[in-house]
Amino acid sequence: MLEFVNAGLAYGARQILHGIDLIVVPGERYGLLGSSGAGKSSLLRMAAGLTAPASGTCVNRYRYPALLFQEPRLLPWRRVRENIEIPLLAMGLSKKEAHERSRHWIHKVDLENASEAWPGELSGGMAQRAALARAFALHPDLLLLDEPFSALDPALRASLSGLCTAYVQASGAALICSSHHPAELVRMVDHCLLIQDGRLHRYDIDPHDAGATPARIAGLLHERLTEQQEARPDSHP
């Protein structure tokens, strides 16, 4: 279980997040939205244990959390296969197990031909697929996605999002995924979280409730995001 209790975060005098209360239990899928600089990455970094909250608490009891960054962050001096195997070895798997798991996930993300390539030889999409394989190979019980597909073309974005959804559904892992695209996000998740003025607003999606269908929620979130964007002082010349 991942639990934020009245968590806040500040960079110097600038308050990024405050009063965050959230409990993420296994199998729950959350989408995280907010304008640029709203604090989406900060929230995910707190969940991954990279940043400690300035106030309140953030407790992560998941055994194998994985955070997929905006950039692939592959070790450039290790081959693609090694990039996937090293975290598995760090997790305590034997070399043989790590090799088998990496081979399985390299196949899943369709990178068989590039498994012995250096990360510098991969295209942006291939590198992000390798990063996805590295995260999935851990068999994470909490998957944190920090706009990992934002730089990819829509077709690849849809395909990798589909892979994430399939993994989460099959494994029962919890998911928090941040994105700039409400329409794409609502297809992946059950709940949407919008960060506005450092606070978290929750929108639950219910396909049977006419007022909370994915399309309605996506439209509502799109409106809120546009309002946020327009309200930003630097959005006006």
Added chain:
Amino acid sequence: MSIGQNGFSVFGGVAAANRGARHERDNPATAAQAMSGHKTSRLWSLIGMLLILLAWHATAKVMGSMMMATPLETLQAVPRLLGSAHFMEHAGASLMRIAIGVSTGCAVGFALGVVAGHSAQLRGLLEPLRWLLMSIPPVIVVVLAMLWFGLGSPMVIFMTVLMMAPGMYVNTVKGMLHIDSQLAEMTRVYRFGFWRRLRHLYLPALTAPLTAALLIATCGGVRLVVMAEVLGAESGAGYALANARSTFDTAELYAWVLLILLLVAMLEFMLLQPLQRRLGKWKEPSHA
């Protein structure tokens, strides 16, 4: 020295190196130009060596064989020296001191550099010592070490360690401060332990500054050991060199110098440069 030239330029970080590699692949013409600018010409190195030999020969002819042996006389003295009874004893003593002194100095400098790379307080604490050791003339350290340890191996090794460690420390700290913070974060997310981080993040990221520092330390270490042996040892190449000077055996003296130069060349071209090429393999695309 090609490694020394680009040793500090890599401090822009791994990300920059990666970007550079991508850029070169995308622009073969630019890559070719860059290669021709950075790669040391072997032909011109050969010409440079011939010029040195020519100048050496001319100077020896002018000064006379008592003062300076010609290259030919030196070459003729080498087999005689190699066959002499004391050669192995002196060469072995020097090699042992070089190996222990340089490896310990580099290990201490590297270990302190890795720790200091994480701690501004430790960097501040070590800065005066670093400055002191890098500023003090090595000959003063030899004299002091002779007072403390007397003549022999402990003195030579002590001063080599003391003189080698700061160079390695400075390069390691600078490299550590430029390690890609995003990769460091990734290793935290995926729970790499210290040794795994050292092996898969720090050492590869520090390849360029470390190999440059290792090259400087090895070549400098040989020079320091020989100097310390000349001043205060009863065995070793430096001691034999001082002996040859005192008996006016100029050809043997130059033969020792030639063998020391050969040792440095072997260490650089047969050990350090292949090591650097192996560690930097990831920068060269393996397929188009």
